[in-house]
Amino acid sequence: MSVALEPSTARDNRPGTPDPGPLSTRRSTAAKAAAALRKTPIGVWIAAALLAFLVIAAVVPSLLIRQDPYVIDPATAFTAPGAEHWFGTDQNGRDVFSRVVAGTGQSLLLGLAATAIGLVLGGLLGITAGVSGKWLDSAICRFVEVLFAFPGLLLALIVIAVSGTGIVTAAVAVGVGTAPGYARMLRTQTLQVIASPYVETALSLGRSRPHILWHTIVPNVVRPLFVLATLGVGQAIVWASSLSFLGLGAQPPAAEWGAMLADGRNYIQLAWWIAAFPGIFITLAALTTTVVGRHLQQRLEAEV
């Protein structure tokens, strides 16, 4: 626990009890927070702002969309970016800006869902391996090593091959693809926590093993995970887009960034905007979540 997150107790601040200790702690807490904000690099601010924009696009796309992203109009196909169509139109005359915005929700949701699935699967494997001794640990480790033999995206493709295409399978596939990485990290984390003095203390206090597992080990293992997850979301978005790019994720006419990129890539000499804007947004989504995630991770590490 960091000092900054230590709850300050109001009891010590009654008037007439001049106790400078806690008071100074409070002051320094606020000051530290302000200092931390000041020290936050400008890049992180930009990333956070862009991320906020993406979240708005994902949650209330109707604020930004000006044209129906699904209405085709062959007569206006391949219109260059301009006042009428900010990002131009695609080969079917659909407004690229509206489609990019409409695709934000799906892309972010896919990224989050896939990361969640990866974390849960990885967490189950990793923590189980960490807390159970000998043979189960070793069995899980070998299993994870086998999975590691496949590059993550290939693992995702295997899941797709078995269970068919679609947006839900894409999320599961990417989740499974990332799970081995999380499993290994969480096992190590679990082992560290088990070896820590507070677990030893808990043991010597006579707490039961399930109690220690749920109240001591799991919380301490899981906390750093959230930061890891922020980092993972960016990667998951890229992978999910890759699957859609290959035609294995979102189905036409869905406005999904990867699928739009795939649609536009063969027109790149004629109409660069069809592929460029979805591509830029994939990059932005991955970049912003990663920058913000990395910053949070550094903060956390500095505090610990």
Add this chain to the structure above:
Amino acid sequence: MNHRNAPWAPTAAAAVVLLALTGCGGSASAQPADDTFVFATGKDISCLDPHVDGDMPQASIAANYLDSLVSQDKDGRIHPWLAESWKVSEDGLTYTFKVRDDVTFTDGTRFTAEAVKANLDHMVDPDTQSGTAGGYLKPYESTEVVDDATAVVTLNRPYAAFLEVLAQPFLGMESPTALKRPQAENCNSPVGTGPYKIVDYVPQSKVSLVRNEDYNSAPPFAQHQGPAYIKNLEWQIVPEDSTRYGLLRAGQVDALDLMPSVHFAEAEADKNVALVLQDRPGNPTNLMLNTTRAPFNDLRVRQAFLRSAYVEAGINSVYFGTVTQAGGPLASTTKFYSPDFEDAYRPDPAEAARLLDEAGWTGRDKEGYRTKDGKRLIVHFPYTPAVWPTAHQALVTQLQASAKQAGIDVRIETGDFASVSEQGNNFDYDLRADYWNTNTADVLRIVFSSEYTESAGFVPNGSGFRNKEFDKIVNDALATDDPAVREKLYYQAQRIVSDNALQLPLYNQASQLAVRTDRFADLTLEPSLSLPYIYDVSAVKQS
């Protein structure tokens, strides 16, 4: 020739696509030497042996390493090739071929009447899974080898198109010794008597061929005799449209097929690039409507779907006028084609609405789709984007949108090649993207008659249409040589197909090659299917 592609594992395919997109291989960095012609094909090759399965990319490469029994010229007339002469019996059931005795396969096996038997038997063997060659040979009964130079082929019914299909590279003659090997092995290294022989094959990447130095069996349509002019032929597989075109512009390949429509104007303006364009006869590019299950078992729903489709607008916008719209069940270059059915199903939203009302699809759900008994009007369309041109993918998306206007929910369900073709062969779809290139109006029998609703490999009749009257008409047309009678019969056949709204015709298939003119000359099209023919290609003298 069905529309199929490599039965690749989706994982491998996807991985290769990824690699192709992300990698910057240095293999083709230098200009190839004068003695190597590099051809880039846009569609993967499932098996190099064209007897198996039978898709266009197989025939394309086969035309360069296989010879056929007979040849066809540009006007459709049949000439000798490996067969020096033949005699057809009065009843049209027996063909007696006299074959050349001085031709040898590139593995050393002699070409004899025994090879004719081995090849025809191989094509009709269910284990070969031959949708195309085997499909053409359904009237085939057996071959009797009289002596080394004489083969007698017996058919179970008159088949006026027999010699025409024999001229196609799909029915090319392979070494009987090589055919005895397991199929997988023969797929990777088939052996013919042709101008080139296959020396190496890296699936999904390239086929390397080298000149057959002993070649002595050039067909009548060739411009010279003896060995080919160019020593090495490299057949690269480059499915990515813009990559393939980029390689040509950069001079790293000498010719390509499936020229991307988006680059036509630019290629035409390039003085070092020539386009070789030829519409192909047969059944044009289309969407086949599965009549064996709801909702397309109802003629009115089929007609409504056809009325909802704005094909012309789609073709103009995404193909940039590089293809010709198809009207009826025959491509306009097919003999006995009638233009009478071109406008049978003009887009007409009011008529589509009337037909759907009449068929009982009167309800509307909150997304605007039509319903009947609370169930939405859904049309399942399994589709593998990777095996179709970019423009085709855009076109089907546009048709999906125009069907939505009519209240029809077309679900384009993209999948890998293997699963989509499995659905395609089991009538597990409502729409199937198709085409069938062949040099005769007999394509109507193959694509729409009852007999072809079943097959060991690819099922040609994707509509599942079964109609005794139609079957009789198309079989009668094979039993006569009288062009007037055949014309009348094929007219009736086209009418039945059109009246029954069995498919949505899109555009005519075409050979669309782009060729660099600065290093090599005389890339021609072999006449039976208009496929690229490298045999006569020669190096341009550098001045």
